[in-house]
Structure formats: C-alpha cells, structure tokens
Amino acid sequence: MAEEMRIVLRNYGKIDPLKIEDYLAQGGYKALEKARSMGQAALIDDVKKSNLRGRGGAGFNCGMKWSFAASATADQKYVICNADEGEPGTYKDRLIMENDPQSLLEGMAICAYAIGANQGYIYCRGEYPQVIEILNQAIDQAKAQGLLGDFDIEVRSGAGAYVCGEETALIESIEGSRGEPRFKPPFPPVQGLWAKPTIVNNVETFANIPVIVDKGGAWYADIGNPAYPGTKVFTLTGDVNNRTFFEVPTDTTIRALVFKFGGGIRGGKKFKAVQIGGTSGAFIPESLLDTQVAFDAMSAIGATLGSGATFVLDETRDLVDVSTRIAKFFEHESCGKCAPCREGTARMHELMKKLNEGKGSSKDVALLEKLGRVMSYSCLCGLGQAAPAPVLTTIKHFPADYNAKLM
Amino acid sequence: MANYKDIINGLKDKQGGIIEAFHALQREYNYIPEEAIAEAAQVFGVSQAQAYGVATFYSYLSVEKRGKYIIRMCESAPCHVAGADEVIKAIEKHLGIKVGETTADGKFTLELTECVGQCQATPVITVNSEPVFNVSAAKVPEILSAYK
Numbered sequence: 001m002a003e004e005m006r007i008v009l010r011n012y013g014k015i016d017p018l019k020i021e022d023y024l025a026q027g028g029y030k031a032l033e034k035a036r037s038m039g040q041a042a043l044i045d046d047v048k049k050s051n052l053r054g055r056g057g058a059g060f061n062c063g064m065k066w067s068f069a070a071s072a073t074a075d076q077k078y079v080i081c082n083a084d085e086g087e088p089g090t091y092k093d094r095l096i097m098e099n100d101p102q103s104l105l106e107g108m109a110i111c112a113y114a115i116g117a118n119q120g121y122i123y124c125r126g127e128y129p130q131v132i133e134i135l136n137q138a139i140d141q142a143k144a145q146g147l148l149g150d151f152d153i154e155v156r157s158g159a160g161a162y163v164c165g166e167e168t169a170l171i172e173s174i175e176g177s178r179g180e181p182r183f184k185p186p187f188p189p190v191q192g193l194w195a196k197p198t199i200v201n202n203v204e205t206f207a208n209i210p211v212i213v214d215k216g217g218a219w220y221a222d223i224g225n226p227a228y229p230g231t232k233v234f235t236l237t238g239d240v241n242n243r244t245f246f247e248v249p250t251d252t253t254i255r256a257l258v259f260k261f262g263g264g265i266r267g268g269k270k271f272k273a274v275q276i277g278g279t280s281g282a283f284i285p286e287s288l289l290d291t292q293v294a295f296d297a298m299s300a301i302g303a304t305l306g307s308g309a310t311f312v313l314d315e316t317r318d319l320v321d322v323s324t325r326i327a328k329f330f331e332h333e334s335c336g337k338c339a340p341c342r343e344g345t346a347r348m349h350e351l352m353k354k355l356n357e358g359k360g361s362s363k364d365v366a367l368l369e370k371l372g373r374v375m376s377y378s379c380l381c382g383l384g385q386a387a388p389a390p391v392l393t394t395i396k397h398f399p400a401d402y403n404a405k406l407m
Numbered sequence: 408m409a410n411y412k413d414i415i416n417g418l419k420d421k422q423g424g425i426i427e428a429f430h431a432l433q434r435e436y437n438y439i440p441e442e443a444i445a446e447a448a449q450v451f452g453v454s455q456a457q458a459y460g461v462a463t464f465y466s467y468l469s470v471e472k473r474g475k476y477i478i479r480m481c482e483s484a485p486c487h488v489a490g491a492d493e494v495i496k497a498i499e500k501h502l503g504i505k506v507g508e509t510t511a512d513g514k515f516t517l518e519l520t521e522c523v524g525q526c527q528a529t530p531v532i533t534v535n536s537e538p539v540f541n542v543s544a545a546k547v548p549e550i551l552s553a554y555k
Contacts (some may be wrong), residue, residue: 091524176422177423279484326484
C-alpha cells in the first residue's frame with residue numbers, strides 16, 4: 001500500500017520559511033542554476049518529459065503550456081502564480097507558501113527563464129493576509145541575494161471571488177477589473193495579461209518544478225500513475241479521524257486516502273460518500289473507492305481530481321442538505337457574465353432548497369438533471385460547467401436521500 | 408487616520424492597481440468610502456461606474472460602513488457539516504444582530520464568507536481576517552470577549 005511521498009512539501013517543518021539561508025542549505029536555487037545552463041528548449045523538453053500536469057484542476061501538460069508561451073513572439077511576457085486558493089476544503093497552497101515560499105519563487109523563476117519573461121505576479125487570495133506578508137519577505141530575500149536575476153515578482157491580492165481561480169478571470173482581476181472570465185481562444189500563453197503571452201500555473205505546480213529540474217523529467221514521470229505522474233497534496237475534511245493533509249503518489253486509491261491516511265470514519269460510523277477536488281467535485285460512493293487519485297482515472301468514474309480537497313461524509317449525513325448548501329455556494333459565486341450560469345445556479349439552488357424542505361417532487365429531480373446537463377455544456381467557464389456535478393452525482397449514486405424527502 | 412487621497416496616490420504607479428488601492432483603503436477604514444471610490448476612479452483612469460463595479464464585485468471588499476471587528480463565519484460545506492449553523496445562531500444571539508448587521512456601538516459586524524482555507528480545524532470564523540479555530544456555539548461568548 002502506498003506511503004506518503006513529499007515532493008512539494010519536501011521542506012515542510014525542516015526549514016524556517018523566512019530564512020532563505022535554510023532553503024539554500026537544502027539545495028535551493030541549484031535547480032534554477034541548472035535550468036539556465038540547460039538552455040530554454042532542453043528545459044522545456046525535460047518538463048514535458050516529466051509529464052507534470054497542472055495541479056490547479058485542469059490537468060494540462062505543464063511543459064506543453066510553457067512551449068506555447070516560449071514560441072510566442074512579444075516584447076513582454078508574464079508568469080503568474082495562481083494562489084487564489086478558494087476551493088472549499090482546500091489549504092494545500094497555503095501550506096506550501098507558509099512553509100516553503102522560496103520553492104514557489106524558484107519554480108516561477110525557472111518558468112520565467114523557459115519562456116523569456118521578466119515579470120511575475122503571485123495572485124494570492126485576500127483571505128490570506130499573513131501569507132502575503134511571508135511571500136513579500138521571501139521575494140525581498142531572494143532579490144537581496146541576487147538569485148532572481150532580472151526576474152521581478154509582485155504579489156497581488158485577490159478579494160474573495162471564487163471565479164478568479166479561473167485563469168482569465170484572474171488575469172482580469174490583476175488588470176484591476178471585475179473578475180469575469182474571458183472568451184477563449186485566445187488562451188493566455190498566446191494572449192494573457194495586458195494581451196501579452198502569459199503562463200498561469202498553480203502554486204503546487206510551480207513547487208514541483210525545482211525538483212523536476214534537479215532530478216530530471218524521467219525520474220518524475222516514473223512516480224505514481226503514468227498518465228498523471230508525481231504526487232498530489234490532499235486535504236481531508238468532514239467525518240474522518242485524521243482531518244489533516246497528505247502528499248501521496250498519484251497511484252494511491254481513494255480508499256487508501258480515506259481509510260489509511262484519513263484513519264477511517266469518526267465515531268465508529270460507516271462511510272457514506274466522499275467528495276474529491278473541491279465543492280464542484282462528484283460525490284463518490286463506496287463501490288468506486290478503489291479508483292486511483294489521478295486525473296484520468298477520476299474522469300473515468302465521472303469524478304474530478306480538482307484541488308485535492310477530500311470531503312468525507314458518514315452514514316448519518318443527508319446528501320440533499322449538503323448539496324443544497326453547495327448549490328447556494330454556486331449561486332453566490334457565479335459572476336453573472338453568462339446566462340446559463342447566472343440563471344442556472346440560481347434555479348438549481350431554488351430547486352434543491354425546495355427538495356431539502358420536503359416540498360419537492362420527482363419532477364423537480366428530473367428537472368435538476370436536465371438543468372445540470374445543459375449547464376455542463378453551455379456555461380462559459382469551468383465554474384458553471386462543474387457546478388451541477390455535486391447535484392447530478394448525488395442524484396445518481398444516492399437516490400435514497402432524495403426519495404426520502406419527496407412530497 | 409491616513410487621508411484616502413494619499414493612500415490611493417501612493418499606489419497610482421501600479422498598473423491595474425485599483426484593487427490594491429481598495430485593499431489599502433479597507434485596511435485603514437474597514438470599508439471603502441464613497442468619495443474614495445470616486446478618487447480611485449480618477450487616479451486609475453476608469454469611470455466611477457467601473458470603479459464601483461469593481462469594488463462591489465468582490466465579496467472581501469465592502470462599500471458599506473462596518474464595525475471595528477469584522478466577524479466572518481465560513482459556511483462552506485466542511486464548516487457546514489461541522490456545525491456552522493449553530494455557531495452563526497450563537498453569534499447572532501450573543502451580539503443581538505443578524506448576519507450583515509453591525510452592533511449599535513459600532514464594535515462588531517457579522518458576515519458570512521465562503522471557505523477561508525483553514526479546514527484543518529472546522530468550524531472556522533475570522534475576526535479581522537485572523538482565523539479562530541474549532542469554534543462551537545458554547546465557546547462564542549468567550550471568544551468574542553477577547554475583542555475590546
């Protein structure tokens with residue numbers, strides 16, 4: 001059975017995050033030096049070879065993304081770190097930034113070298129003022145040591161908009177606008193921040209980079225599930241004994257996550273469901289727990305890996321109530337730009353509320369299924385497309401919870 | 408208190424920095440005063456309507472006057488199943504206000520928020536952005552008594 005393996009959290013608890021000397025003593029910034037000696041093309045090839053896929057939820061091949069921005073011709077390019085960690089039940093990026101901020105900066109600097117950028121931004125959620133303080137200190141220390149060269153990094157503060165985790169909404173926000181997603185294409189590597197080629201990667205993605213460069217793409221590609229190699233940080237919440245975090249190889253099963261690492265269900269109760277990836281994730285029943293926590297394996301069971309949030313519910317939980325709460329979340333967080341999401345999330349919450357209060361019928365359930373299907377293919381961005389998943393999967397896997405509340 | 412014009416002008420060279428200016432204003436006043444929105448619009452070269460649109464898009468920013476201590480209760484799913492509803496009721500009862508209101512003495516404002524990323528110790532509230540862990544209805548009076 002899988003053991004914990006720390007790559008992005010390799011320095012957790014081992015260094016003083018506010019002492020760059022500690023990071024350097026662990027071999028920090030050697031990877032940046034190596035990257036610069038490799039040359040841009042060979043560096044990007046090695047990142048591609050590692051098959052590192054974006055840890056923010058979309059799972060796109062990181063080296064491939066970088067190659068698009070590298071081959072774009074422009075007088076200015078940008079590197080952005082998405083640290084707008086707003087996914088309910090997730091705090092992995094905070095752990096990385098609080099405990100090893102230099103690892104993130106080094107990953108960004110390697111990316112900047114690879115694509116030819118000299119300006120970076122870390123878009124950190126406004127709810128983390130303490131983290132912003134740590135990042136600013138870390139940047140000052142790296143600059144004072146001359147480690148970043150001509151690459152400059154500025155921290156920008158998010159302001160409580162879940163949709164800004166979507167990369168084009170995040171870019172709009174850095175530009176000082178309402179965080180509404182853009183139509184794509186063009187994609188950010190071609191036309192992003194201030195219309196210049198821009199790489200947006202998640203904190204966890206960047207934190208992997210120094211280790212990949214140091215040990216080589218082939219080494220990384222060999223860890224975990226071959227289609228989505230490496231490790232993933234999971235944060236466990238809800239009715240598990242160990243409400244904490246773990247970094248595990250991606251061939252770990254959901255069952256191991258909940259029962260081995262999570263220590264099973266609290267209070268000797270039975271398992272009912274687990275929602276992985278955040279609040280838009282599917283609710284997964286017991287019968288599917290032997291799935292590996294890798295991107296495509298999760299897609300194959302109609303679930304997502306998302307942020308790695310792992311929300312466990314015991315046998316006493318009412319999934320209609322929980323899904324109603326989640327439907328309220330999406331109504332609140334819909335930015336309102338596209339009608340299917342603006343209207344859809346509101347109607348979905350309305351119908352769920354009706355069912356949760358015992359005033360709904362099987363017709364409402366059927367209507368929810370239809371609405372969810374339409375939203376999943378007609379909404380502009382991932383928020384609206386994924387919003388129906390908790391409702392649709394609880395209807396599919398836990399019909400008894402709905403039937404118990406029908407009029 | 409610092410002058411709002413100085414706060415805004417201190418950030419005028421930041422490209423797209425209007426949100427940073429709003430954060431700085433909010434750190435000083437706990438909300439963004441109307442005259443400051445107009446000033447920020449001028450400094451960052453957008454219309455007042457656009458500036459107001461930005462200020463009201465983001466739930467962490469407020470254009471309404473708020474109390475000295477802003478209590479935010481997380482109501483995302485992990486806190487929800489850990490008993491967030493009972494905590495909200497206890498805070499409302501203790502302060503004699505509803506969500507969205509400020510106490511008559513201007514000391515506390517109560518708001519709801521989505522996940523604040525401290526899910527290792529649910530339910531969580533934040534008071535002026537500092538998280539308070541493992542809150543329960545019974546602990547509410549003691550927790551709030553620490554804020555003078």
